[in-house]
Amino acid sequence: FGGGFGAGAVQGGDVAVAVEISLAEAATGKSVEVDYESVERCERCHGNRAEPGTPIEQCPRCGGSGQLQSMARTAFGQMVRTQACDTCGGTGDRIEKSCTECAGRGVRAQRKTLSVDIPAGIADEQRIRVTGRGHAGERGGPEGDLYVLVRVAEDARFIRDGNDLVSVVDVPAPAAALGTTLSVPTLDGDQDIEVAAGTQPGEVKVLRGQGMPDVRRGRRGDHRVIVNVVIPRKLSRLQRDALEAFQATLTEENLAEAREEGLFAKVRRALR
Template sequence: MSEDFYEVLGVSKDASEDDIKSAYRKKAAQYHPDVSDEPDAEEQFKKIQKAKEVLTDEEKRQAYDRLGHERFEQAEKRGGTNGAGGGFGGAGGFGGASGAGGFEDLFNQFFGGGGGGRSPNRPRQGRDLRTSMSIDLEDAYEGVTKQFSVTRPETCPDCDGKGYPPEATVQTCPECNGQGQVTQVQQTPFGRVQQSTTCRRCGGDGEIVDEQCSTCSGQGQVRSEASLSVEVPAGIRDGQTLRMEREGAPGENGGPNGDLLIDIEIRGHEDFERDGDDLRYDCPISFPQAVFGATIEVPTMDGKVEFDVPEATQSGETFRLRGKGMPRLRGRGHGDLYVTVQVVTPDSLNDDQRDALEAFAEAGGEEVDVSEGFFDKIKKSF
């Protein structure tokens, strides 16, 4: 076969396993020799079976992506398994033991694999899904229950995830007897080795159907919007992730759902800047307050509190209010609030204020030239 396996199924190289299986079902329904009138139906059916077998096997797909189509087929031929996937057990992906299955199958045979590998019909957990949620700093401080909606895959309600309608004719695959795998026994220099491969007739499903579910196009899943509720704990930080168990994609063959991961984004706050569990606040004060000291009010996440500014406070000084920061996630207590004072120079002065400042400057031995912008000099000094 010279066609790229992704092209055979009509999927992209980053297609998920579910996408590959869905594409396979559509192609199989089109080219199955029992139903297709295409002159090359049998050959096309073999191609799509082979493509599905490789691309739904994690190890084979990695080798295929690494080597490319031609080198992958050459490596399989060197393994002597007639396309059954052997020959990849050795270094560099080109197989160590010639003949059936290579060393990987020998290890499966002697160390619990039983030569059969993992059944394609085994229950498998669904994929984890990821979404994001934006919250306010107040929500992160107090903790909150958030309602949100997410569009996600869910089990098709019309076919219950089977991929075919109730009236479809379902037959047990005669080639694998419903096992989804066929077993080959081959003679090697190490003795008889048993190897199981995905059944070409049913693609590993164990069943053959004559009709696909029109709602999910045979995939067994549909996308729908779900309304959920999540508990956001107090103290959560920007960029942290919440996990909602079993709210992800549905599992296969009776396997459990995956999980839903929620990335938390905390919006900026007009007053506070967060630093871990601490908060920072820039507080404006007047020149007299900085010189003489004062009791002022500063905001916290719990409301305003009084704070004593000591005498001779310099612009840019920082003071700590213990326990006024964010709650510690899964811990005790709170972080601190750091208040940085900024002395604010007024935009304008009345005559009394100007006279007082001139007298203040002269008392300090400064030469005051009002005509050249005394007020501007005062502002620059801060």
Template sequence: MTDYYEILGVSRDATTEEIKRAYRKLARQYHPDVAGEESAEKFKEVTMAAEVLTDPEKRRMYDLGGPSAFGAGGAGGPGMGGFGFGDLFETLFNTAGATARGPVPRSRRGQDALVRIDLDLAEAAFGVHRDLTVETAVVCGTCHGSCARPGTSPRPCSVCGGRGMVQRVARSFLGNVMTQARCDACQGYGSTIPEPCLECSGEGRVRTRRTIGVDVPAGVETGSRIKLTGQGEVGPGGGPAGDLYVEVRELPHPVFTRRGDDLHCTVSLPMTAAALGTVLTVESLDGQLDLDIAPGTQPDEVLTLRGKGMGRLRGHGRGDLHVHLDVQVPTKLDERQQELLRELAGLRGEESPAARLAPVGAGMFARLRDKLAGRS
């Protein structure tokens, strides 16, 4: 059974003042705004115990029957006099007073804004300048952020006297306490605007379309964001503007695949060209380039063109372009072609080649080892 005296840490013959002192101490310790949301149940339990034990009639009923004397609804009722947990916390910690050192500023910082742009691979590789058309809030050109009609100005609130807060008396089990609340007449600003600006309806800002230039650096990729300080939404009351973020989406390329700062592509090569060697002309982001194919080039070899890849976003220079060679073996040969290939096979002693088994990928590593060793 829940023991309210044990919860508050007081004896069963404690006076009302002793119970109130114990409650104040525990409320400061367990309020969720101080100890976190995990203490909310404990704070509620402590408050319930104090409400019961500081009310003479409820305490008598509790001493006779325990918590069950109040039924399923617990100890709630007239004892709190409509004085909720939030009001109680304000009373104990003077949170309302802490924010009442002056009226709330009417001018506030605006929100950040986000726009997205699409770039092709070359624009992402080398960087580009873009002019963006955005719709954001700007300072009202009529009232210049004052929110009042030209020739007029805000007036001190007659209800709170310009403080933005008003005092009220609330009844609780601790007795009548004085609290502070936001003034409803001026919404806490401490001033009212009898004649709002007609252009912005008293907001101090209006929405409009404008053009902003942005320099996209080389090397950006999908998800990269460029921050334009102070180019976002102007705040209420003509407050400082937030920031504008430009988010990049890189469009797919029909030939090149990007992997970090490097580019990859595949070039198909006839078997004879791979065997005899040749020079291929390939497309790149820099235009056409000559690619030397050495005699005896093997399938799946990769030739690297240094510095022909993407620009580096955080560094100097560029990545590389890796060209993957796809050696094509002919599938249809006429009689003369077959005859020539058989003659070649005879010259190389390959009429009946013996199968040599090896793990998957071993051939590629063997070719690489042979190249490093200078073998033909």
């Protein structure tokens, strides 16, 4: 079968780099330029270590195998020990004149810049594998791979929960009691949501299909907006008198729905 690698071929090592993108960029996908250093096959000698036009001979000591074997007697019987040839260093050949570009190493360090496509929906700490972009192989071996570690920076507006996004909107207590319309930030821009009269602390408004896309299927998750009813801490005398007057008007009917809700239901609503 063709397409194989020669005897003694060693695959090149992998290279790892890290990039950071914003949550918004993770939602849409992004092409980033990564800069890294890798060991590349010498372009002058094409990795054979010899100056072009000079002969390359088979190593007379190992016969081109690059290895030497020796027999040793032990208490457990005869054992064969294999080691790299001390004449050719394990290459299996002998060069007359070393390449002037790489000093006979066959490889040289080189800085590279590569454009890498980050798919929409990628999560923090996920890696992207770019095949064949790592270090050059030895003795005709294949190149290693490039691994790009993607870090998604935190966004002060959202918390990511899988493909869902979670945010919190503050609603003053009177507005929660009377009902109001509020503008909340989403990945697609600010959006108005309706806060119904009598909204309780911890209630959740779900914006369907406005979360992060699934990195494989592309379908977007949801955006859950948690309503944080803000109770005022400092009141003027006028405000206190108004609240006391309002409190005096409350009846069982005003509080019936909140009291009928069980303790565990309240806890689940606060944590979901």
